[in-house]
Amino acid sequence: MEQRSIAFIGAGNMARSIIAGLVASGYAPDKITATAPSPARREPLARDYGIHTTDNNLSAASDADVIVLAVKPQLMEEVCRPLQILDFSGKLVISIAAGIGAERLNEMLATNLNLVRVMPNTPSLIGKGMSGLYASSALNPNDRQFAESLMQAVGEVCWVEQESGINSIIAAAGSAPAYFFLFMEAMQEEAIKQGFSTEQARKLVQQSALGAAEMVVANPDTDLATLRAQVTSKGGTTAEAIRTFNECQLSDTVAKAMRAAVSRAEEMEKLF
Ligand SMILES: NC(=O)C1=CN([C@@H]2O[C@H](COP(=O)(O)OP(=O)(O)OC[C@H]3O[C@@H](n4cnc5c(N)ncnc54)[C@H](OP(=O)(O)O)[C@@H]3O)[C@@H](O)[C@H]2O)C=CC1
Ligand SMILES: O=C(O)[C@@H]1CCC=N1
Structure with a gap:
C-alpha cells in the first residue's frame, strides 16, 4: 500500500494494536511515529516495532502526512489545542476516539479537516481487527482509499454512510x-x-x-x-x-x- 508518513498522537492500547498490525503487514516502521508523554509507553513501541517515538505532538504531527488521533476522548481537546497552528490542508486526519464527532474535531483543530473517523478494535494487533469508517462525502477519494487500506492492513473494514453509524460500530465491534x-x-x-x-x-x-x-x-x-x-x-x-x-x-x-x-x-x- 501507499507508504505515507503517519503520526499516532497517543500510543496506548489501541494505537499499539494498529501499529503492531501495520508493521506485521509490511508497513515501513520508519514511516511511523507515535507520541506519548511517558517514556514507559514510548520505549516498548520503539523497541518492539522499530518505529519513531517522541513526546512532541506538534513536531510529529507537523512532519506527518497522516495524523491518527489516538488519545482518550477526555484529553482530545487539550491535545488538539496546540496543534491548531498547523496547516492541515494537505494532511489526512484519522480519529479513532469514541464519542467525539467530526464537527467537534474540526472545532478542536480550528479548521475543516480532511477527516476519517475510524472505530477499530484491539484484535488489529494480530491482523484480525474489525474497523468501522466514516468520512463526509467531501473527502477526496485518495484519502478515503488510504484510510481504508490502512485499516485493511490490520483486519476487515466496514464503511458507514451516516456518522451515527460509528456508535453502532462501537457496540458491535469496537467494544x-x-x-x-x-x-x-x-x-x-x-x-x-x-x-x-x-x-x-x-x-x-x-x-x-x-x-x-x-x-x-x-x-x-x-x-x-x-x-x-x-x-x-x-x-x-x-x-x-x-x-x-x-x-x-x-x-x-x-x-x-x-x-x-x-x-x-x-x-x-x-x-x-
Ligand atoms: N482500547 C480500545 O479497544 C479502543 C479504543 N478506542 C479509542 O482509542 C483511543 C485511545 O484509547 P486507548 O488506546 O484504549 O487508551 P490508552 O489510555 O491505552 O492510551 C492513551 C494514550 O494517550 C497518551 N497520551 C496521554 N496524554 C497525551 C498527550 N498529551 N499527548 C500525546 N499522547 C498522550 C497516553 O500516554 P501515557 O501513557 O504516556 O500517558 C497513552 O499512550 C480512545 O479515544 C478510545 O476511544 C477505539 C476503539 C477501541
Ligand atoms: O471503551 C471505550 O470507550 C473504547 C471504545 C471502544 C473500545 N474501547
Whole structure:
C-alpha cells in the first residue's frame, strides 16, 4: 500500500494494536511515529516495532502526512489545542476516539479537516481487527482509499454512510472483544470450579471460542442459529445450557449492553 508518513498522537492500547498490525503487514516502521508523554509507553513501541517515538505532538504531527488521533476522548481537546497552528490542508486526519464527532474535531483543530473517523478494535494487533469508517462525502477519494487500506492492513473494514453509524460500530465491534473476553472469563471461572487447573480451563475455553469463531468464518452461508442447532442434540446437554441462557434472557441482556455502549458514546459526544 501507499507508504505515507503517519503520526499516532497517543500510543496506548489501541494505537499499539494498529501499529503492531501495520508493521506485521509490511508497513515501513520508519514511516511511523507515535507520541506519548511517558517514556514507559514510548520505549516498548520503539523497541518492539522499530518505529519513531517522541513526546512532541506538534513536531510529529507537523512532519506527518497522516495524523491518527489516538488519545482518550477526555484529553482530545487539550491535545488538539496546540496543534491548531498547523496547516492541515494537505494532511489526512484519522480519529479513532469514541464519542467525539467530526464537527467537534474540526472545532478542536480550528479548521475543516480532511477527516476519517475510524472505530477499530484491539484484535488489529494480530491482523484480525474489525474497523468501522466514516468520512463526509467531501473527502477526496485518495484519502478515503488510504484510510481504508490502512485499516485493511490490520483486519476487515466496514464503511458507514451516516456518522451515527460509528456508535453502532462501537457496540458491535469496537467494544465487542471485551464482551467475548467477559464470557470466556465466566466460563473459565466455572471450569476451574468444576476441577480444572487455570491453564486447563483457559485452554478448554479459548480453543472452543477459536473453533466456534473459525467455523462461523468457514461457513459464510450457514446462519449462526444453524451452527448452534448442530451442537444442540435434542434432549441433550447443550439444550439444557441454552435453555438456561434463554431463561436468563441472554439476548435481551446483550441487546441492552450494546444499547448502553451506544448511549454512552452519545453522552460522550455532549461531554467532550
Ligand atoms: N482500547 C480500545 O479497544 C479502543 C479504543 N478506542 C479509542 O482509542 C483511543 C485511545 O484509547 P486507548 O488506546 O484504549 O487508551 P490508552 O489510555 O491505552 O492510551 C492513551 C494514550 O494517550 C497518551 N497520551 C496521554 N496524554 C497525551 C498527550 N498529551 N499527548 C500525546 N499522547 C498522550 C497516553 O500516554 P501515557 O501513557 O504516556 O500517558 C497513552 O499512550 C480512545 O479515544 C478510545 O476511544 C477505539 C476503539 C477501541
Ligand atoms: O471503551 C471505550 O470507550 C473504547 C471504545 C471502544 C473500545 N474501547
